[in-house]
Amino acid sequence: MDKYIEMIRIRFLMMLAYRTNYYTGILIYSINIGAYYFLWSAIYGEKDAIEGMSVIQMSTYVAVAWMARAFYFNNIDREMAAEIKEGKVAVELIRPYNYLGMKTMQGLGEGIFRLFFFSVPGMAIVSFIFPLQFSADWTTWLFFAVSILLSFLINTQINLLTGITTFFLYNNTGLIRAKRVVIDLFSGLLIPISFFPVWAQDILRFLPFQGISYVPSMIFTNSFSNNEAIQAIIMQGVWVLILIMPIQVLWIIAKKQLIIQGG
Amino acid sequence: MFYIAIFFQYVAQYMKTRMQYRADLFVEIFSDLLFQAVNLIFIIVVFGHTNLLGGWTRDEIIFIYGFFLVPYALFSSFFNIWDFNERYIVKGELDRILTRPIHSLFQIVLERMELESLFGAVTGIAVMIYAGNSLGLEISWTDPFLFFLFVIGGMLVYGGIFVMIACISFWADARTSIMPMMYNIGNYGRYPVDIYNSVIRFVLTWVLPFAFVGVYPASYFLGKEEWFLYSFLTPVIGIVFFGISILTWNSGVKRYRGAGN
Numbered sequence: 001m002d003k004y005i006e007m008i009r010i011r012f013l014m015m016l017a018y019r020t021n022y023y024t025g026i027l028i029y030s031i032n033i034g035a036y037y038f039l040w041s042a043i044y045g046e047k048d049a050i051e052g053m054s055v056i057q058m059s060t061y062v063a064v065a066w067m068a069r070a071f072y073f074n075n076i077d078r079e080m081a082a083e084i085k086e087g088k089v090a091v092e093l094i095r096p097y098n099y100l101g102m103k104t105m106q107g108l109g110e111g112i113f114r115l116f117f118f119s120v121p122g123m124a125i126v127s128f129i130f131p132l133q134f135s136a137d138w139t140t141w142l143f144f145a146v147s148i149l150l151s152f153l154i155n156t157q158i159n160l161l162t163g164i165t166t167f168f169l170y171n172n173t174g175l176i177r178a179k180r181v182v183i184d185l186f187s188g189l190l191i192p193i194s195f196f197p198v199w200a201q202d203i204l205r206f207l208p209f210q211g212i213s214y215v216p217s218m219i220f221t222n223s224f225s226n227n228e229a230i231q232a233i234i235m236q237g238v239w240v241l242i243l244i245m246p247i248q249v250l251w252i253i254a255k256k257q258l259i260i261q262g263g
Numbered sequence: 264m265f266y267i268a269i270f271f272q273y274v275a276q277y278m279k280t281r282m283q284y285r286a287d288l289f290v291e292i293f294s295d296l297l298f299q300a301v302n303l304i305f306i307i308v309v310f311g312h313t314n315l316l317g318g319w320t321r322d323e324i325i326f327i328y329g330f331f332l333v334p335y336a337l338f339s340s341f342f343n344i345w346d347f348n349e350r351y352i353v354k355g356e357l358d359r360i361l362t363r364p365i366h367s368l369f370q371i372v373l374e375r376m377e378l379e380s381l382f383g384a385v386t387g388i389a390v391m392i393y394a395g396n397s398l399g400l401e402i403s404w405t406d407p408f409l410f411f412l413f414v415i416g417g418m419l420v421y422g423g424i425f426v427m428i429a430c431i432s433f434w435a436d437a438r439t440s441i442m443p444m445m446y447n448i449g450n451y452g453r454y455p456v457d458i459y460n461s462v463i464r465f466v467l468t469w470v471l472p473f474a475f476v477g478v479y480p481a482s483y484f485l486g487k488e489e490w491f492l493y494s495f496l497t498p499v500i501g502i503v504f505f506g507i508s509i510l511t512w513n514s515g516v517k518r519y520r521g522a523g524n
Contacts, residue, residue, distance in 0.1 A: 025444065028444040032448065043309055178298075185304065196308055
């Protein structure tokens with residue numbers, strides 16, 4: 001266990017060394033949130049509420065969805081693809097740790113770093129610029145904390161799955177990009193799932209993506225009742241468990257047919 | 264002329280390498296299509312809840328998006344410099360580039376081109392035809408020429424901005440995270456700028472002029488006369504921004520000292 005915690009720490013320190021990147025990052029995320037804020041304001045126009053969400057709830061949703069993305073988002077799929085392509089994965093496999101576990105921990109180290117140096121200050125800055133609403137209820141914050149951690153796990157698992165496909169496809173930049181686009185739309189980052197037509201919602205209910213952005217953001221904006229929030233969090237937990245299976249299966253197959261292309 | 268010959272030789276080489284990983288090529292084209300579809304879905308879902316977006320109808324917004332796709336496709340085919348820092352500065356690849364008798368930026372454009380992105384232009388034109396049909400737009404004989412001019416202008420705007428950002432690497436050696444997120448900002452040019460507040464509108468027009476890639480030039484074809492002036496500024500802004508970026512690049516290259524090794 002120690003070595004995994006050490007991995008988190010190393011990645012955290014590595015990110016800290018490059019922290020200047022994040023000042024520009026916050027600025028640009030804020031511009032990003034701003035543009036969506038104006039877009040949604042124009043969409044709301046004179047309307048008070050759409051699908052039970054007021055325009056303030058919507059701006060809070062957009063802000064928290066983006067700032068939470070800084071936490072759960074990572075590029076471990078791309079890192080894995082690069083390591084596999086360059087043949088470095090051979091060395092990684094000899095080392096006395098679980099490669100996938102180690103990647104997850106690196107992602108977590110990155111996530112924790114961005115949570116403190118990106119999401120929290122970013123959220124503070126954004127709340128000065130745009131009218132946002134923060135819940136005073138501590139249960140909301142608790143639910144949000146649990147939910148966002150599960151978001152990280154689901155997103156990371158999907159990244160691991162995408163990364164493993166490099167073993168079979170050898171070059172999967174296209175797939176990685178496709179995955180990112182699908183997640184941005186179907187996770188509810190761009191539009192809350194409740195805005196989709198009913199038939200689309202029925203399909204999305206059976207997919208893991210809404211556990212990434214929609215659930216924590218809805219909890220944060222108080223758009224879920226306590227009951228709904230608990231149900232949604234349980235769904236996230238179930239997805240984390242379900243996703244372990246394809247990862248393990250693919251991983252075992254991948255290791256068997258591993259071809260090192262270089263190194 | 265030498266440059267044109269080199270260009271086609273690179274294209275031929277490129278085709279050969281891409282055909283090696285055919286499966287990935289198809290996935291990549293598919294993922295581009297998916298990306299374009301996602302944005303259309305966004306527009307369609309949003310218009311399920313409203314009829315007008317800042318005074319623009321659904322089909323007008325879709326038309327703007329279709330237009331945006333064309334210069335964007337050209338840009339993403341030829342200006343893949345988002346990883347310039349890691350690829351050329353940190354790994355010292357720029358040393359190799361600088362020993363050759365062609366302009367360094369042109370070589371990087373050639374080395375990093377992704378011609379499959381050109382499919383985006385096809386999608387864009389298809390989207391424009393669809394939206395134009397439902398809007399009952401008519402095509403006059405000048406339109407194809409202006410379209411060409413505006414598309415090139417839009418591509419140069421994008422290219423200029425990204426080359427300038429790549430140039431940061433000549434002065435600051437830390438990895439910059441501006442690049443990937445600039446792609447997000449670029450997307451805002453495809454919505455009508457009048458929905459943003461005046462500061463953002465100003466930024467999108469004069470600082471990071473992404474509005475000249477989508478909404479401004481597209482307004483001409485939509486017959487929005489209040490924007491015509493901006494439409495015709497598109498090629499000018501494109502040339503100005505791209506020109507500045509080339510100058511920045513050249514002075515950056517002079518500063519380049521190599522990464523060692």
